[in-house]
Amino acid sequence: MIALDVKVKKRRHDFDVDVSFSCKGGEMLVLVGPSGAGKTTIVRLIAGLEKPDDGRIACGDEIWADSGRGIHLPPQKRCLGYVFQDYPLFPHLTLGANAAFSSHDGAEVERLMKRFGIHHLRDHKPDRVSGGERQRCAICQALARVPRVLLLDEPFSALDVSTRRILRDDIVAMKGNLGIPMIYVTHDISEALAIADVLVPVVAGTVDRSWIDSPRSGKEPEEQILHPKAARRRRLSLVH
């Protein structure tokens, strides 16, 4: 299974993003941190929507970006799935046409739409369905093109709690079958702990594990990327 290796620097007006991590195939890596910490910038760098000032992004043997060698593959050539927070589906197309937008396999699109419970809505336009249904369609659209990496940028934060939980469980259940690196962005620490295989806390553009350990005080300089079980134990130790 291919792995996604990321080591990037990007200057922003408020701070510099400078992170390094690796995500294996079939693994869910969660970028967690406060709003405005640079998580979305990292995902956009991986997607190719922004160009790193310095660093390298590689998916298996394929180099997507390498500032030293002047390589920057456009998003079109990275073959990835990207689900945005409030996903803007193409408003002029039905859910069926949205899901099949970049797929050549009609049967697979049908299967995905059934799997996510929106097959009966395939002839509806996005403005005629609920936010949860739109987001299900967005996931179908991202998966239908058989991506090499799946990026989920706060995909369910605009949804109600129960729909969020159902969709999150669906994604986690598919993780093994997909076998691709999955990057999930959230500001919700409990959501991150519930689904992460690897947790990468991001604060002001850098990996900062102290945000997990003690969000208020900020300590503990040890290893930067935290495995969720360890993080969960730390959190539990904070609960009286």
Next chain:
Amino acid sequence: MKLALICTVILLAVAAPLAGLLAYSRFRGKSFLEALFNLPMALPPTVMGFYLLIFLGPRGAIGSLWEQWTGAPLVFSFLGIVIASAVYSLPFALMPMKTAFQKIDRRLLESAYILGLTPVSAFVRVVLPNSINGIATSAVLVFVHSMGAFGVLLMVGGSIPGETRVASIAIYEAVQSLDYGEAGRMSLILLAISYAFMLVMNRLSRN
């Protein structure tokens, strides 16, 4: 009418990619180019007509090439007034389309790129279908504006019956020859058509 229809079709095809370029691209000299495209809106029609007459005339850059190629002059021909009318109405095609393109959520385009579309296919498959109102507004404005063109067409086309005598020139000539009945009939038709188009535009801007 024929001139306005042809002009509308040609301008929509030409202005859509130009408006896309102005809406989405950043390049040096963009504001100069945009001002040049919008110049016909500010220029007096006779000034515009004068320059077009020079360029399209037998000694002009475009006119001489055309004459060498086809053997026929470009000015005082139907094709000549189509070109003149298209140049004259270009800003009316560009502006509504550019505004409509700029209103499209940037993330829709990013999402199209991620889904593998080139910028050109994203423009055709995502931008154009979501800008129908802007495109229709352009079409209505260009049609009405071309139908009312007078000074430019008189300079470039003269008033050759059956070839370059358009409705607005015919009305002027009817008045000059004191044929108020004919002028009134033609004016009433133009008034009705223009009003109908304005109603269509109102409907489009409401949506």
